[in-house]
Every structure is written in structure tokens, then in C-alpha cells.
Amino acid sequence: MNDCIFCKIITGEIPSKKVYEDEFIYAFNDIKPEAPVHILVTPKEHITSAAEVDEKNSYLIAKCFEVIAKISGEKGLNGGYRIINNCGHDGGQTVFHLHFHLLGGKVFNDL
Numbered sequence: 001m002n003d004c005i006f007c008k009i010i011t012g013e014i015p016s017k018k019v020y021e022d023e024f025i026y027a028f029n030d031i032k033p034e035a036p037v038h039i040l041v042t043p044k045e046h047i048t049s050a051a052e053v054d055e056k057n058s059y060l061i062a063k064c065f066e067v068i069a070k071i072s073g074e075k076g077l078n079g080g081y082r083i084i085n086n087c088g089h090d091g092g093q094t095v096f097h098l099h100f101h102l103l104g105g106k107v108f109n110d111l
């Protein structure tokens with residue numbers, strides 16, 4: 001259907017280090033980690049970016065946050081963590097399949 005690398009990761013066509021999977025969500029380690037824990041949490045459905053969230057697919061955003069709460073506990077991020085979404089070209093998005101970065105295992109002081 002498309003050339004989206006995250007769609008290919010979700011189907012297994014491109015290998016990844018899976019952290020979590022259910023009917024709706026796939027989470028895997030970022031290939032270029034920016035923190036001791038750097039996990040990408042993404043809906044299995046192809047949503048291009050946060051700008052494409054609407055009343056039909058917004059439940060998947062809630063599911064992403066449920067998964068983040070679950071896996072952050074499993075990864076021992078009890079002191080907190082950072083969640084990032086880069087939206088669109090100006091937001092620094094490089095892979096155009098909506099995802100949240102879960103970053104942890106260090107203290108973030110900057111914005």
C-alpha cells in the first residue's frame with residue numbers, strides 16, 4: 001500500500017526490537033537512541049502525523065498513552081520520563097507515521 005518504514009516494521013517486513021504489541025499499538029526501540037530508554041510508540045493504523053488526528057482515530061492516541069504508562073513502569077522509569085511527538089516538517093518529523101518518543105533513564109533539564 002505504501003512505502004512507510006513504520007508500517008513495514010509493524011508487519012515485520014523490516015526487523016525491530018519489539019517492546020510491546022497489541023491489536024492497536026506497536027512499540028519498539030529507536031534505532032538511534034537519544035537516552036538510555038528510547039522507545040517509539042505507534043498506532044498500527046497508518047496516521048501520517050498528529051495533524052491527521054480526528055474524531056475517528058483519536059482513540060488510538062489514548063491507547064498510545066495507555067501503553068506508555070504501562071511500559072514506562074516495566075522499564076523502571078519511576079522518576080518520570082519525557083514524551084515527544086514531532087509533527088510535520090517544521091516540527092522535525094522525519095518518519096511520517098505518527099509516533100510518540102518515550103525517553104527516559106536520565107534527567108531532562110532543557111525544554
Ligand code: 5GP
Pocket residue numbers: 005014016017028029030031032033040085086092093094095096
Ligand atoms: P521523528 O524524527 O519522525 O520524530 O522520529 C523518527 C525516529 O525513528 C528517529 O528517532 C529515528 O532514529 C527512528 N527510526 C528511523 N528509522 C528507523 C528504523 O528503521 N528502525 C527503528 N527502530 N527506528 C528508526
Ligand code: ZN
Pocket residue numbers: 004005006007008045046047096097
Ligand atoms: Zn505507516
